[in-house]
Amino acid sequence: MxxxxxxxxxxxxxxxxxxxxxxxxxxxxxxxxxxxxxxxxxxxxxxxxxxxxxxxxxxxxxxxxxxxxxxxxxxxxxxxxxxxxxxxxxxxxxxxxxxxxxxxxxxxxxxYRKFFVSGEVKSPGGFSFEPGLTLEKAVALAGGFTQRASKKGIMVTREERGRAVERELTLNGSVLPGDIITVKESFF
Missing domain, CATH: 3.30.1950.10 (wza like domain)
Structure with a gap:
């Protein structure tokens, strides 16, 4: 005991x-x-x-x-x-x-398992996670935004309690291992 x-x-x-x-x-x-x-x-x-x-x-x-x-x-x-x-x-x-x-x-x-960035970034793909990672840093690892990228309304899909949950993330929001980040195209 x-x-x-x-x-x-x-x-x-x-x-x-x-x-x-x-x-x-x-x-x-x-x-x-x-x-x-x-x-x-x-x-x-x-x-x-x-x-x-x-x-x-x-x-x-x-x-x-x-x-x-x-x-x-x-x-x-x-x-x-x-x-x-x-x-x-x-x-x-x-x-x-x-x-x-x-x-x-x-x-x-x-x-940690990789996180993934797709959509309007210059080099989409999977990247190694490190503590302290923000969305802005994750996008930088993916080569930065393309000219058509929307810097608002960036979505992250994260597993929570065994389910995939999608939510909007700000540039200073925390990224976790296994996250799937999708940068959408801007209309303007």
Missing amino acids: ETDRTSSLYFSLSAVLMVFVLMCSGVASADQLMSLSRYELGSGDKIGISVFGEEDMEKELILTDAGTVSYPFLGEFRVRGMTVGQLQKYITDKLKDGYFVDPRVSVSIKE
Whole structure:
């Protein structure tokens, strides 16, 4: 029981320290950090999993199209929709169940899944996500607006609770991994 509290406290302190460092360095806004702390893993995300003191248990894995990963002792299991904290707890609980006495599991996101920009940009396509990404920066990665682009009414399609939701986004709005940004043509 005490080790569960210690593990939980360790994870909480690590998360708080990471948020503090990212905010102080200007890498990510408070709103985006809140979104990323609730960030649900999805197909294409690359994660790192390790167990303290167990080198053979250190793995970097990419979620399959089905949202699964395969990990020693546990086999293949579904990860899509879990947060990093939920996945860490899941693996810890499963490894405690007959494999390790007190596993110290660490899970991190090594690389987020891509976001996509289409429509009236010079170089549409998929791009690597980094915390702190705004719509304006995403459009810049796509080569900027074309002459016909509408800078208002830019739409983003984002998966929320398993459903694709479309909404309008301003240039300083936050972009998340997996977003599909559509820049429409201006009529004037």
